[in-house]
Amino acid sequence: MPRNFESIPNSRKYGLIFLCFGLYIILYLQYFNLQVRNYSKYKGQSDNNSIRKIPLPAPRGIIYDRNGIPIVDNMPTYEVKVIPVDVNEKFNYFILSNELNIPQSELISKIENANKYSSKYLPLLLKRHLDFEVISRLSENRLELPGILFTELPARTYPSDAKLTHVIGYLRTVSEGFLKNASEELNYNRDDVHGFAGLELFYEPDLRGVDGYEYHLVDNKGIDHGILLDENRFSPKKGKTLVLTIDHGLQVLVENLLDSLKGSIICSNPKTGEIFAMASAPDYNLDSFVGPIPNDLWSNWNTDKNRPLFNRAINGLYPPGSTLKLAAAAMLLETNKVSPNWSVNCNGVYNFGNRKYHCWKKTGHGNVNLKHAIKYSCNIYFYQLIQHFNLKTWVAYMNDFGYGFKTGIDVEFESSGLIPNKTYLDEKYTSRGWARGNLLSFVLGQGDVLSTPLQVLKMVNLIATNGMAGKLNLVKSDDIEIDTLNYSNKTWTFINDAMWTVVNGLKGTGEKAKPNKGVARGKTGTAENPHGEPHSWFAGYTTLKNGKQLSVAIIIENGGKGSQVAAPMAKKIFNNFAGVKVD
């Protein structure tokens, strides 16, 4: 070992020793401070021997509509907890049982059970969402209820006329499984609630807020003497406020239109993708309970055959029907395989293979070109048209418009619909095989084709903006994402013109959608389905003089013809948007 060692000067040694001793002295002073100077304070706390950490639940973020009208707010409620270890023979179960409306035997067994484990030092939840009167009556009898704790617990309230049931979603109490997988950052505890559907779920990290806590001094009889040290209090942080793109007035109108029907209506601004209204019927009443949804109510609704919990706007899978003809028209115009002036004679029936395919108008439309075919929604034209294309091309164009994919709206569990491609068909029809016959139904938006109302709306938005539609969203944001679709201006102009004739032309299928003010364009659809009457579709948009646009997608399940049921609803929506006060 090298011995190049010069001796260490004493100054260095004593420097280090003094540094260590100096820090030890600071440490010692702090102990002195606690044990001698503040002895009586800590002694007092120790004799009373219980500092209890009391959680302070954070209120969830408030949700407003685009004009600042509150849609979801919080109201104060209270919860009653008890520290099991503090419950002694003097505990007055009778009062508690009366006020909480829980049988005495149940309370006793619950508390005794908790006393068997180390959880006896932790607050045990007895009942939630009690109002102030109950709490004040219990407070008066505090001396007979050792170990009892009251905490304020904010609960959701829905002050607006617009129900927005499916958009908002609901809360449930966390389950064991949820706690295991939950993000650590959000700090969930037992008995917490969490967003289970809709925006409450999607924006859970924002809405949740941060729970606070404070320390209470509890004496040796288990009586809570209130807050101990103010500086150790951690105030709860309220969840972030959400401002929706929803327009309260329009939403109310749309909900009224759907009253006692089944189906969905969505309205949006095509340029920004802001959703003005979104409704799905039948729905359920968020005001029928306080706090998280009660489990029995939830399972009732969940098993109801009308499926009220189901958000048809984003999860309803319907055959898009004739609305899909718009996308097929775009395919024709973009590929240029056939001239838009190419015409077909519709006599009401089309023979393919050994089957007859009918037009919806039994007598036929006569000579129709592309524009007429859209205006009158002629099936025969599209049967002939699709003969010029193969499945692959058709699938590609449908995918262009977003069919078969999620739109990316800010709601969890959106459905992506179904555009059957070769792989899918090979798998489904292996034994029987599939043929061009299937393609005949597909082009009309029938057969295996399925889409959500939201996807139909996205198509309308792409058309209304010449392929520069805003990504659909429910929460206001400063940056707009754009869904682009690069087609030639000629294509867009043609489709828009054709949609104009649907609503404004003589005997167009959408003439009942024509508003009193503003220029509307659209397409109806009447989708055959195995559940009875056809579904009634209308998809279109209106443009006001000032350039403002509103797009709409309407589906009424088993409503009958689109031109008769859905189109008049669109008119009411368009009129409302234009500020016309008729009807």
Add this chain to the structure above:
Amino acid sequence: MIKEFFKRYTIFPANYKITVGIIFPILLLIIISLMILFAANPNSFQLNSFFGKQSVWFGVSIVAFLIVQSIKPHFFYENAYILYGFLILAIISTYLFESVGGSSRWIKLGAIQFQPSEIGKMIVVFALAKFLTDLRNLSSVYKTITLSFILTGIPALLVFKQPDLGTALVYIFATIPMLIWRGYKLSNLFVVFGPFISIIAASNIIFFSIWMGFVVFVLYYTRPKLINAIGVFISNIIFGTITTLIWNSLYPHQKNRILIFLDPTKDPMGAGYQIIQSKTAIGSGGLFGVGLGNGTQTQLRFLPVRNSDFIISVIGEEFGLLGISAILICFGIIIYWMINYAQITRNQFGSLSIIGFSSIIFFHTLVNMGMAVGLFPVTGLPLPFISYGGTFLLSMFLIIGITQNFINNNFR
């Protein structure tokens, strides 16, 4: 070859002389520890109780102490870098084992669990001591200081990612006194090290003010060139303020993510609760304490981790300021004699190692006892010789054993 190895590196019979100034206070601390563990836990007569297990570990530690005396000091010098390499590999391999409570600190071989970062404290000291011993002279000051921090920083970073913030800080902290001992000036260290402390100190305006005052104080007494002094001062200010600005511009969840990254076991609510309970327990002990086994706070289990990280709270309650004084005096004596022997020791490597060891012990005591009274954040560093925990006790005894060895073989 094995025979040669033993011939080269072992002495038998070894010199079993004991340095009373170091060993006696340690035995006192052990007695206090075992008393507390005995009284504060149930079933202490059984072998698998806290008291029983710790007693067994104490026995094992004494055997280890004796075995270590047979190793020639130059074994550690010559193999310091090899041990360092093994350490790095061992720490990396902990990532391959299943994590316990969110952190992967252990290597598991059958029933035996082994925490390499614990023994690593010693090895990091050896590696740095060798590096500083092998320097021909003290020129290229900043290069040497930087290299020293890289040498200890690599294992520190690996340990920090396990994640074990406390141990990582121990590695880094031990570097500073060793550099000073080797002859570097505090002002030199400041140039390299200061800005990083500024980053941490910037979290609290009071800390930052105290720290900057300290910087000025050091600059004044060490009297570097004016331009250097200004440079150091300004760089510290800039590092501190920039960090604060960046930190303040973060969203709460981003901040939270960083805090959780720094210490994933951190539960702000839980840690705050522990400190409050701990302060109440200590404060209620008063001058003389409530007596062994009479601590209401601890007996009622309101105090979490009372056997390991917060054992000082139990001592504070049951033995009062008297007990705390005894413990601080014991540690003071140990540190005093270790530094003294580091000066007496006539070889550079041994001398530096002993300084590194005393720094480790000192840092543990300071942080652990400071944390219990709210002076430091909860980092999970145990109190040497007192906290419950087998590997830790063993590693502390190895440190003391090697120190004793260096002292006994001073002139070899």
